[in-house]
Amino acid sequence: MGRHASEASRGLNHPTGFPVIRKEDGEPTFRGMEPARCLRSVPSDHPPKGLPMSAQADAIASPDGPGSGVPAVRVRDAVKTYGDGPTAVHALDGVDLEVPRGRFLAIMGPSGSGKSTLLHCTAGLDRLTSGSVEIDGTALEGLNDKQLTRLRRQQVGFVFQSYNLVPTLTAAENITLPVDLAGEKVDRNWLDRIVDTLNLGDRLSHTPAELSGGQQQRVAAARALVSRPTVVFADEPTGALDSRSGAELLGFLRDAARTVQQTVVMVTHDPTAASYADRLLFLADGRVVDDMEDPTAGRVLDRMKQLEGDLPSEAN
């Protein structure tokens, strides 16, 4: 630990490689460090000593930073068909998308447009009929079930609308479950900081039934981030929350993207939730029909109205 002390005392880094996190103004935030130093899996002894500053900056950015060229998520011509023959449902009909590291992508679209299917196939919970999904450069379709499970455990976090906590485990046990299942050691410093940011410190020994919906979803968010996955997928994560709990969770996800380069992909039907993202894709009938950078709730609503006008009405 000794070699970390000087970094810590300069206020730049923490032995975990992650920033000190505090809660301020009621909104969870990651604080205390420049983004370039927050990249996950950058060893705490980076940059190598003796390199000129520009090379040091490259060394910081290159392992898995935005400059590395490998996006966190890449989807190519994704097709998912349920059933066959005349009753086949084309849930995904040729979707392309790419999410660079540290970006927060939101996906919206009418019910049945394929949002959950896209999320599940991209997260390795389900397989495409054809096309390709890469997580951090690894093509999922080339993996057998065991390899896919391992990749999911190591590189993917999930937040579901229904929380999906294990009812018989405490909050603390739920949070560390994926890391425990992977047979890995929990990074206590990182865990403490997530718990602190999400204001869960005094709830850790409670079971899900003893927690409010907002608290349960914060436990689910902590569980998704604790292993520092390449990407966190969230399917309507605020769908069951009141607006204040929802705003807290969304603020947490946004800050995780901005300050520790946590890539996030979130499905939502709520324009306000989408406004927390860096970029928004609109899905209709299994295809990407539009996208928007730096969405605001107002612009999202306008675009939704336009898209509804463009689409054939269901009555016809």
Ligand SMILES: Nc1ncnc2c1ncn2[C@@H]1O[C@H](COP(=O)(O)OP(=O)(O)O)[C@@H](O)[C@H]1O
């Ligand atoms: N397991 C399944 N079997 C058959 N059809 C499915 C299945 N899952 C989803 N679908 C169909 O695929 C389409 C897309 O569904 P889904 O991805 O759940 O949409 P969304 O999340 O946008 O509401 C819908 O027509 C839905 O009925």
Ligand SMILES: [Mg+2]
């Ligand atoms: Mg859905």
